[in-house]
Amino acid sequence: ISKIAVLTSGGDAPGMNAAIRSVVRTCAYHNVECIGVYRGYQGMIENDFKEMGPRSVKDIINKGGTVLKSARSKEFMTVEGRKQAYENLKNQGVQALVVIGGDGSFTGAEIFNKEFGIPVMGIPGTIDNDIYGTSHTLGYDTALNTVVEAIDKIRDTASSHNRLFFVEVMGRDAGHIALNTGIGAGAEEILIPEEDLGLERLLDSLKRSKESGKSSSIVVVAEGDKIGKNVFELKEYVEENMPEYDVRVSVLGHMQRGGSPSCFDRVLASRLGVKAVESILEGKTNYMVGLLNDKVCLTPLEQAIKGSSEIDKELLRVSDIMTI
Ligand code: F6P
Numbered sequence: 569i570s571k572i573a574v575l576t577s578g579g580d581a582p583g584m585n586a587a588i589r590s591v592v593r594t595c596a597y598h599n600v601e602c603i604g605v606y607r608g609y610q611g612m613i614e615n616d617f618k619e620m621g622p623r624s625v626k627d628i629i630n631k632g633g634t635v636l637k638s639a640r641s642k643e644f645m646t647v648e649g650r651k652q653a654y655e656n657l658k659n660q661g662v663q664a665l666v667v668i669g670g671d672g673s674f675t676g677a678e679i680f681n682k683e684f685g686i687p688v689m690g691i692p693g694t695i696d697n698d699i700y701g702t703s704h705t706l707g708y709d710t711a712l713n714t715v716v717e718a719i720d721k722i723r724d725t726a727s728s729h730n731r732l733f734f735v736e737v738m739g740r741d742a743g744h745i746a747l748n749t750g751i752g753a754g755a756e757e758i759l760i761p762e763e764d765l766g767l768e769r770l771l772d773s774l775k776r777s778k779e780s781g782k783s784s785s786i787v788v789v790a791e792g793d794k795i796g797k798n799v800f801e802l803k804e805y806v807e808e809n810m811p812e813y814d815v816r817v818s819v820l821g822h823m824q825r826g827g828s829p830s831c832f833d834r835v836l837a838s839r840l841g842v843k844a845v846e847s848i849l850e851g852k853t854n855y856m857v858g859l860l861n862d863k864v865c866l867t868p869l870e871q872a873i874k875g876s877s878e879i880d881k882e883l884l885r886v887s888d889i890m891t892i
Contacts, residue, residue: 569664569849570601570661571660571662572600572602572662572663572664573602573603573604573605573657573660573664574591574605574620574636575604575605575612575665575666575668576588576608576638577608577609577638577667577669577670577676578638578670578672578673578694579694579695579825580638581695581705581708582633582695582826582827582828582830582833583706583834584693584706584707585628585629585631585632586628586706586829586834587691587706587837587840588634588636588841589841590837590839590841590842591666591668591845592604592620592624593841594842594846595845596622598846598849600849601661602620603620604619604620604635604636607638607639607641608638608639608669608673609643610643611636611639612644612656613643613649615656629829630829631828632710632827632828632829633826634668644676651683653680654680654684654686664848665677665680665686665688666841666845667690668690668706669692669694670692670693671872674690674856674873677854677869678869681854688854688869689845689848689852689853689855689856690872691706691844691857692706692856692857693705694706695707695708695710695745695825696742697744697745698739698741698742698876699858699877700871700872700873700874701856701858701865701867701871701872702856702859702860702867703859703860706829706836706837706840707829708744709830709832709833709836710827710828710833711738711745711825712745714823714827715745715749716749716753718818719735719749722786723784727784729784729814730784730814731814731816732785732787732813732814732816733784733786733815734787734803734815735789735799735818736789736791736798736817737749737789737790737791737820737824739760739790739791739792740791741761741792742760742761743762743763743790744877744879745824746759746760746788747883747884747887750887751887753786753788754786755787755891756777756785757770757774757787758789758887759787759788759789759790759795760793761790761792762878762879763884765794767795767797770787770795770806771806771809774806774813775810778810787802799817800817803815803817836859839864840859843857847866852866854869855868856869858872
């Protein structure tokens with residue numbers, strides 16, 4: 569293999585730049601050419617490439633977002649789109665592809681490999697941490713720290729005004745961010761997609777908290793929680809049932825995806841990038857590189873896509889105990 573392409577796809581995540589840097593420099597270390605693809609699969613279809621060398625990735629290890637930009641390409645979901653992408657890669661002399669993204673991006677990579685035989689390697693990058701085969705995805709640790717910092721600030725004002733806050737955090741299908749930041753920021757309750765806490769229990773818990781002398785409370789709600797009401801509906805529901813509460817809502821939104829990556833994410837990105845390129849050079853294909861028990865390892869892409877990253881139920885118990 570003499571030329572590898574790298575792209576970022578799907579929702580961006582802090583640490584993606586550090587991973588691009590690692591892929592580019594590992595290629596250079598092994599005398600392999602590296603080409604960056606702008607805007608994920610869409611850029612592959614539209615011939616949006618850039619030759620990259622060790623110096624072209626300087627000063628990006630500390631930057632959030634992705635210098636290659638990201639997209640969710642509808643065209644790549646069509647056979648014609650993928651064929652065009654393959655022709656463009658072939659014209660560039662590209663012989664393997666590193667995809668930094670989430671499970672949607674990996675599904676695209678798998679199909680692309682099946683159709684055209686080009687070796688593919690995935691690096692998990694998403695703040696949601698919802699990928700099987702790695703304890704941490706790139707950006708997750710940074711997002712946790714961003715969210716905890718934001719909730720700490722909300723706590724200040726909640727406490728000054730004796731208010732209850734519903735704080736919505738990201739995570740369409742996974743409660744990792746909500747669960748961990750909920751514990752880290754001392755939330756009263758945590759609502760996640762994996763468990764239906766039930767509205768009754770929420771009210772009970774808020775009642776108990778009032779009775780035990782707490783004057784303000786924070787409830788962390790994952791975007792995709794199962795309770796069946798969004799944060800604004802939850803506010804109304806609590807106001808109707810517990811008028812003694814002065815309720816506010818804060819939706820943290822996309823600020824959770826930005827910012828300088830934590831040291832953990834930078835080191836993880838560096839390790840995963842090295843493993844991705846060296847695995848390709850060893851002749852491996854259709855794997856995702858990940859971290860399990862602090863060891864960098866490979867998981868077949870198919871498993872990474874199909875498997876689910878379970879939440880640790882013990883954390884729910886810890887949270888319960890902490891809110892006594
Ligand atoms: O998958 C990452 C993520 O940030 C989710 O937590 C969130 O639901 C989604 O992306 C938002 O996507 P978009 O930026 O396209 O609105």
